[in-house]
Amino acid sequence: MTSRTPTPRSRRDRPAKAALTYEGIVATAVRLMESEGLQRVTMRRLAQELDTGPASLYVYVANTAELHAAILEELLGAVDLSPVRGQGDWRDRLAAVLTSYTGVLFTHPSLAHSALVARPSGRNYLALVEAVLALLHEGGVPDAQAAWGVDVLLQVATATAAEQSARGSGAPEGDHDALVAALRGVGAEHHPRIAAIGDDLFSGSPEGRLAWIFRAVINGTAATPRT
Amino acid sequence: MTSRTPTPRSRRDRPAKAALTYEGIVATAVRLMESEGLQRVTMRRLAQELDTGPASLYVYVANTAELHAAILEELLGAVDLSPVRGQGDWRDRLAAVLTSYTGVLFTHPSLAHSALVARPSGRNYLALVEAVLALLHEGGVPDAQAAWGVDVLLQVATATAAEQSARGSGAPEGDHDALVAALRGVGAEHHPRIAAIGDDLFSGSPEGRLAWIFRAVINGTAATPRT
DNA sequence: ACCTGAACACCGTTCAAGT
DNA sequence: ACCTGAACACCGTTCAAGT
Numbered sequence: 001m002t003s004r005t006p007t008p009r010s011r012r013d014r015p016a017k018a019a020l021t022y023e024g025i026v027a028t029a030v031r032l033m034e035s036e037g038l039q040r041v042t043m044r045r046l047a048q049e050l051d052t053g054p055a056s057l058y059v060y061v062a063n064t065a066e067l068h069a070a071i072l073e074e075l076l077g078a079v080d081l082s083p084v085r086g087q088g089d090w091r092d093r094l095a096a097v098l099t100s101y102t103g104v105l106f107t108h109p110s111l112a113h114s115a116l117v118a119r120p121s122g123r124n125y126l127a128l129v130e131a132v133l134a135l136l137h138e139g140g141v142p143d144a145q146a147a148w149g150v151d152v153l154l155q156v157a158t159a160t161a162a163e164q165s166a167r168g169s170g171a172p173e174g175d176h177d178a179l180v181a182a183l184r185g186v187g188a189e190h191h192p193r194i195a196a197i198g199d200d201l202f203s204g205s206p207e208g209r210l211a212w213i214f215r216a217v218i219n220g221t222a223a224t225p226r227t
Numbered sequence: 228m229t230s231r232t233p234t235p236r237s238r239r240d241r242p243a244k245a246a247l248t249y250e251g252i253v254a255t256a257v258r259l260m261e262s263e264g265l266q267r268v269t270m271r272r273l274a275q276e277l278d279t280g281p282a283s284l285y286v287y288v289a290n291t292a293e294l295h296a297a298i299l300e301e302l303l304g305a306v307d308l309s310p311v312r313g314q315g316d317w318r319d320r321l322a323a324v325l326t327s328y329t330g331v332l333f334t335h336p337s338l339a340h341s342a343l344v345a346r347p348s349g350r351n352y353l354a355l356v357e358a359v360l361a362l363l364h365e366g367g368v369p370d371a372q373a374a375w376g377v378d379v380l381l382q383v384a385t386a387t388a389a390e391q392s393a394r395g396s397g398a399p400e401g402d403h404d405a406l407v408a409a410l411r412g413v414g415a416e417h418h419p420r421i422a423a424i425g426d427d428l429f430s431g432s433p434e435g436r437l438a439w440i441f442r443a444v445i446n447g448t449a450a451t452p453r454t
Numbered sequence: 455a456c457c458t459g460a461a462c463a464c465c466g467t468t469c470a471a472g473t
Numbered sequence: 474a475c476c477t478g479a480a481c482a483c484c485g486t487t488c489a490a491g492t
Contacts, residue, residue, distance in 0.1 A: 220447025
């Protein structure tokens with residue numbers, strides 16, 4: 001505020017500024033998200049963290065969406081794929097993999113939402129796709145159905161995480177309450193089915209609902225022939 | 228640039244500035260979205276359109292998410308619910324309602340994505356929920372399953388629209404291509420199922436895939452008991 | 455009450471110019 | 474090649490002050 005000259009401190013004064021690399025950028029982005037949330041992982045904020053200007057990042061990352069996708073891909077390494085080679089009913093094991101996937105998304109709320117927009121395509125995501133396909137195959141689901149089903153399964157998992165985490169630790173909270181109030185306040189004359197079902201529309205724990213959703217979509221995939 | 232005084236033109240010079248109302252704000256927001264896209268429907272841009280400052284809007288709308296939700300609710304009036312009282316298989320009619328819903332979202336790409344975040348709760352959305360529940364009821368789906376199924380059905384429809392429209396007329400286009408390339412470039416040793424299924428992972432028209440998805444999720448909802 | 459000027463605290467992205 | 478200063482063109486939201 002008193003001086004207009006840029007702080008003339010040399011690189012030597014700093015903790016050790018690493019040269020920019022794609023890996024270093026992503027690693028710093030992950031750390032930043034873990035400490036401040038995805039909404040703070042902006043090109044400008046990240047550049048500041050890396051002790052450079054935002055323009056420098058564009059040498060390695062095309063845009064903000066790609067940056068967020070890279071973070072997600074990194075986190076996907078934590079998904080537990082071990083049920084693929086486990087014991088027991090294939091449906092339960094598939095549900096377990098999907099639950100682990102949503103679990104990862106849950107721990108980093110805003111990320112799920114970004115996963116719906118910028119689809120990942122890295123190693124970890126491919127391993128997840130392979131795992132889902134392997135379990136559908138083991139269950140005798142025809143390839144044609146598995147090919148399309150894997151998409152729905154991952155989409156439903158992602159969307160559920162995005163929705164749940166939008167409330168949770170997130171922000172407004174108002175949307176869901178508003179919907180609950182609206183559904184409750186409805187008259188039986190114009191909305192007989194909503195009125196008849198009532199509070200069961202919101203019943204169950206998130207885990208319980210999620211488990212049912214996975215079972216339902218797995219069953220649907222297995223039971224619905226193409227054309 | 229030459230003058231620093233605000234343009235001193237009086238209200239009389241303008242087309243006829245209407246008093247601010249919630250309805251007027253939302254109507255202007257819809258028009259703005261139709262002409263410039265949702266990404267331009269910001270508080271500042273909308274205020275400019277309404278010939279006022281952004282702060283004035285906060286008297287009527289809590290934040291940008293709520294504004295976008297109001298736009299969606301408005302558009303939901305165009306969903307065709309007539310199949311509810313139609314002829315033929317209840318599953319086909321339910322799929323028709325869901326297809327009409329995604330159709331509305333498709334025509335306004337960015338909106339689908341916003342629907343996943345800020346859930347609507349207005350009249351038109353309630354009418355859609357009631358329609359889905361009515362068809363599930365007609366199909367003899369137990370209330371407990373219908374209560375949770377309506378959520379999945381609408382979520383899957385919304386997420387599919389968000390995804391499809393993310394490519395379509397939207398922006399980067401790169402995500403999907405990157406995923407396709409990644410899935411094709413995979414080796415059969417480490418990813419036998421992906422390799423075995425191959426191009427069928429991306430086969431089919433968007434309409435064809437969507438139709439299958441709806442059938443699969445409807446079937447799953449009807450066939451999967453709770454607990 | 456209702457409205458708003460002005461400010462605070464940010465954004466993404468580009469590009470000419472430097473090393 | 475790789476990097477970056479500086480600019481362009483925006484954002485959401487708040488709040489003291491006005492009418």
